Amino acid sequence: MVSATLTAARAAQHAQLIRQIHTAKRDLGLDDDTYRLTLARFAAGKTSSKDCSAAELHAVVEHFHDSGWPRAGGARQKPLSPRQKKMWALWQTLADQGKVRNRRMAGLLGWIAGQTDNQVQRLEWLTPAQEHTLIESLKQWEAR
Known part of the structure; x- marks a missing residue:
C-alpha cells in the first residue's frame, strides 16, 4: 500500500x-x-x-x-521603469508592423542581448546609457 x-x-x-x-x-x-x-x-x-x-x-x-523563466510563487517581478516601458511599447509596435516575429518579452530580451556588448539578458541589468541607445535604435527601426 x-x-x-x-x-x-x-x-x-x-x-x-x-x-x-x-x-x-x-x-x-x-x-x-x-x-x-x-x-x-x-x-x-x-x-x-x-x-x-x-x-x-x-x-x-x-x-x-x-535563464530568466520566473519561479512560481517567487518574488514578483519588478514593475518596468519608464524607459523599460518605452522599449516594450516600441517592441510591440514593431511586432504590430510585422518587423518583429517574437512579440513576447523573450524576443525583446534576445534582441537586447544581441545589441549590447555585454549581452545583457535582463532589463534590470541595463545601464541608463544602454537603455537610451536601445530606445533610439528601436525608434529608428520603427521609422524605416
Missing part, C-alpha cells in the same frame, strides 16, 4: 516537472532543437523529457529559471 502511494506520488511529480518544462519552453520561445539540446545537456544525453529522471528534470527546470 505504501509502495503504491509512493509510486503514484513520484509519477505525479514527474508529470508536474514535465508540464513545467513544456511551459518554460513555450514562455522562453525555444524551438524544438534548442529545447532538445538543453535536455541533452542537463539529462545525460536524453532528448525526451519522458525519459528523464526527476533529478534530471529538476536540473532542466533550474536551468530555465537561471
Whole structure:
C-alpha cells in the first residue's frame, strides 16, 4: 500500500516537472532543437523529457529559471521603469508592423542581448546609457 502511494506520488511529480518544462519552453520561445539540446545537456544525453529522471528534470527546470523563466510563487517581478516601458511599447509596435516575429518579452530580451556588448539578458541589468541607445535604435527601426 505504501509502495503504491509512493509510486503514484513520484509519477505525479514527474508529470508536474514535465508540464513545467513544456511551459518554460513555450514562455522562453525555444524551438524544438534548442529545447532538445538543453535536455541533452542537463539529462545525460536524453532528448525526451519522458525519459528523464526527476533529478534530471529538476536540473532542466533550474536551468530555465537561471535563464530568466520566473519561479512560481517567487518574488514578483519588478514593475518596468519608464524607459523599460518605452522599449516594450516600441517592441510591440514593431511586432504590430510585422518587423518583429517574437512579440513576447523573450524576443525583446534576445534582441537586447544581441545589441549590447555585454549581452545583457535582463532589463534590470541595463545601464541608463544602454537603455537610451536601445530606445533610439528601436525608434529608428520603427521609422524605416
